[in-house]
Amino acid sequence: xxKDFPKIGPTVTMFVPYDCNNACPFxxxxxxxxxxxxxxxxxxxxxLDLMDRIFPHNDVVLTGGEPLAELGxxxxxxDHIADGHHIYINTTMPVGEGQxxxxxxxxxxxxxxxxxxxxxxxxxKHYVKECPDEIFKLFKFRTRIxxxxxxxxxxxxxxxxxxxxxxxxxxxxxxxxxxxxYLTLExxxxxxxxxxxxxxxxxxxxxxxxxxxRFRTGYVFERxxxxxxxxxTLPFAKVDGVVGDIIIRQTGRIYDDWNEYGHELNINDLxxxxxx
Numbered sequence: 001x002x003k004d005f006p007k008i009g010p011t012v013t014m015f016v017p018y019d020c021n022n023a024c025p026f027x028x029x030x031x032x033x034x035x036x037x038x039x040x041x042x043x044x045x046x047x048l049d050l051m052d053r054i055f056p057h058n059d060v061v062l063t064g065g066e067p068l069a070e071l072g073x074x075x076x077x078x079d080h081i082a083d084g085h086h087i088y089i090n091t092t093m094p095v096g097e098g099q100x101x102x103x104x105x106x107x108x109x110x111x112x113x114x115x116x117x118x119x120x121x122x123x124x125k126h127y128v129k130e131c132p133d134e135i136f137k138l139f140k141f142r143t144r145i146x147x148x149x150x151x152x153x154x155x156x157x158x159x160x161x162x163x164x165x166x167x168x169x170x171x172x173x174x175x176x177x178x179x180x181x182y183l184t185l186e187x188x189x190x191x192x193x194x195x196x197x198x199x200x201x202x203x204x205x206x207x208x209x210x211x212x213x214r215f216r217t218g219y220v221f222e223r224x225x226x227x228x229x230x231x232x233t234l235p236f237a238k239v240d241g242v243v244g245d246i247i248i249r250q251t252g253r254i255y256d257d258w259n260e261y262g263h264e265l266n267i268n269d270l271x272x273x274x275x276x
Contacts, residue, residue, distance in 0.1 A: 043252020
């Protein structure tokens with residue numbers, strides 16, 4: 001049974017050393033996968049072990065790339081993460097050649113007591129090859145539909161697409177995300193000039209704001225029985241010297257922020273940094 005450990009310490013996000021072979025225009029991770037020559041899963045395991053010793057009760061996020069690109073490797077990763085961590089997986093939910101959605105569900109359901117949530121990328125435009133929606137009925141753990149709204153929120157066509165999308169996933173938990181490549185410290189908390197926030201407010205019922213952090217915020221809505229969160233986050237997580245996320249790169253190297261914003265950490269950095 002999954003234990004409800006309180007989160008202590010920064011979120012550790014591991015870029016799995018497997019590419020997604022997609023080209024979503026808003027992805028800030030894609031350039032990390034252009035050169036795979038130094039990728040090493042064993043070094044990633046060593047980094048996870050180090051993080052566990054320092055932060056035994058923090059959240060661990062598996063992202064990419066594509067965590068489900070190599071299901072055997074994913075099982076090894078999940079087996080390797082020590083008890084005491086809430087595990088989250090960001091995925092496009094691929095179903096490989098010769099596999100069925102039941103095959104994928106059977107593997108993931110073996111870890112239903114370890115997985116806190118799987119965020120499945122689905123967008124207004126099909127940037128990825130999507131497996132049948134029926135797969136969500138097979139899972140024994142929490143899932144959330146993760147949609148980055150890349151389109152112009154002022155365009156009437158975007159409104160139609162968004163309504164159709166929300167109707168498609170009625171009854172599911174849905175996270176609508178602002179295009180984070182455009183977010184800055186000056187606009188991440190702004191709603192007055194946020195056209196996407198206004199559009200969601202028009203077609204959904206606003207409920208309440210989530211707690212603001214230094215680099216992200218969110219707002220909860222409801223529509224036809226679905227909980228819908230509008231999520232805004234900067235493409236970096238270190239603000240005023242305070243670290244929000246620690247990143248394990250595909251090489252196993254540990255950094256204090258995402259992509260080009262991050263700097264490689266050493267042991268002393270890990271124990272002296274301030275964390276959100």
